[in-house]
Amino acid sequence: MGTIQPKVAEPSDETALVHAAKAGDISAFEELVKRYDRNVFRIAQHITQNREDAEDVVQDAFLKAYQNLANFQEQSKFYTWLVRIAVNEALMRLRRRRPERMVSLDEDIKTEEDTMPREVADWAPNPEQLYTQGELKEILGKTIQGLPPSFRTVFVLRDVEGLSTEETADALDLSIPAVKSRLLRARLQLRERLSKYFKNRTRGDGKK
Amino acid sequence: MTCSDFLKELTDYLDGAMDAQTKAELEDHLQWCHNCYVVCNTTKMTIEIYRDSKLYELPEDLRGRLRTAIISKCKGCGGDSPA
Numbered sequence: 001m002g003t004i005q006p007k008v009a010e011p012s013d014e015t016a017l018v019h020a021a022k023a024g025d026i027s028a029f030e031e032l033v034k035r036y037d038r039n040v041f042r043i044a045q046h047i048t049q050n051r052e053d054a055e056d057v058v059q060d061a062f063l064k065a066y067q068n069l070a071n072f073q074e075q076s077k078f079y080t081w082l083v084r085i086a087v088n089e090a091l092m093r094l095r096r097r098r099p100e101r102m103v104s105l106d107e108d109i110k111t112e113e114d115t116m117p118r119e120v121a122d123w124a125p126n127p128e129q130l131y132t133q134g135e136l137k138e139i140l141g142k143t144i145q146g147l148p149p150s151f152r153t154v155f156v157l158r159d160v161e162g163l164s165t166e167e168t169a170d171a172l173d174l175s176i177p178a179v180k181s182r183l184l185r186a187r188l189q190l191r192e193r194l195s196k197y198f199k200n201r202t203r204g205d206g207k208k
Numbered sequence: 209m210t211c212s213d214f215l216k217e218l219t220d221y222l223d224g225a226m227d228a229q230t231k232a233e234l235e236d237h238l239q240w241c242h243n244c245y246v247v248c249n250t251t252k253m254t255i256e257i258y259r260d261s262k263l264y265e266l267p268e269d270l271r272g273r274l275r276t277a278i279i280s281k282c283k284g285c286g287g288d289s290p291a
Binding site for chain 2: 026029030033034037038041042045046054055058059062063066067116117120121122123127128133136137140141144155159160162165180183184187188190191194195198
């Protein structure tokens with residue numbers, strides 16, 4: 001069984017763009033916006049689960065990054081630094097919308113069932129073929145929405161955006177064991193919930 | 209190795225972040241434990257389906273509007289100098 005390959009590769013000219021932007025070259029900063037606006041939007045919408053909030057997060061995160069470029073010490077990649085700003089903005093908006101609930105990245109919910117698989121039927125060979133693209137998006141959106149914000153944030157950074165465990169820990173100010181623990185539980189909880197939709201109906205015994 | 213031991217290592221296994229001996233022990237477990245095989249396989253599919261989905265793609269027209277707004281705010285916040 002193969003391993004999961006990361007999705008994002010960083011182009012080598014990024015340092016030059018950051019230096020130019022720091023020196024006041026707005027077109028260099030615009031290039032950085034073009035490079036990462038889709039990622040920031042996706043992360044923001046995964047966390048806030050709200051389209052308007054995600055749009056605001058994109059604007060505010062890039063504006064904050066621009067205003068604080070001089071403080072960016074370049075000990076991490078620009079993208080990791082930007083993600084850290086975007087996650088904080090997104091969590092702030094989520095807290096505003098759900099003031100009744102404590103929303104924190106430190107949230108580490110442990111329940112007995114969250115790592116113990118109950119659904120062990122294998123999936124159809126190609127689950128994407130069971131649903132239209134619209135239906136599939138709805139299933140994936142609804143499913144991830146049910147995870148605690150701290151779990152879905154780690155999952156989206158690691159598995160959707162392809163940050164390494166170390167970069168995710170850095171961006172979220174979490175320890176590496178904390179990232180791994182949340183990631184495992186996020187993956188298993190999503191798997192459990194998606195199994196309802198994707199399990200192999202033609203061979204319900206789930207045999208290989 | 210028990211199923212519970214296997215689950216603890218699942219994330220590192222899927223990420224390929226482990227030494228050869230542990231990997232071999234996990235793969236030995238997968239040979240005979242059908243439940244862990246299914247959990248491992250469907251967890252991998254879970255990751256791939258989210259990674260490859262077009263969930264929350266930024267539409268091009270909105271993308272253009274956001275970029276214009278960002279650059280205009282940046283220009284407004286401190287001329288051409290971010291510092």
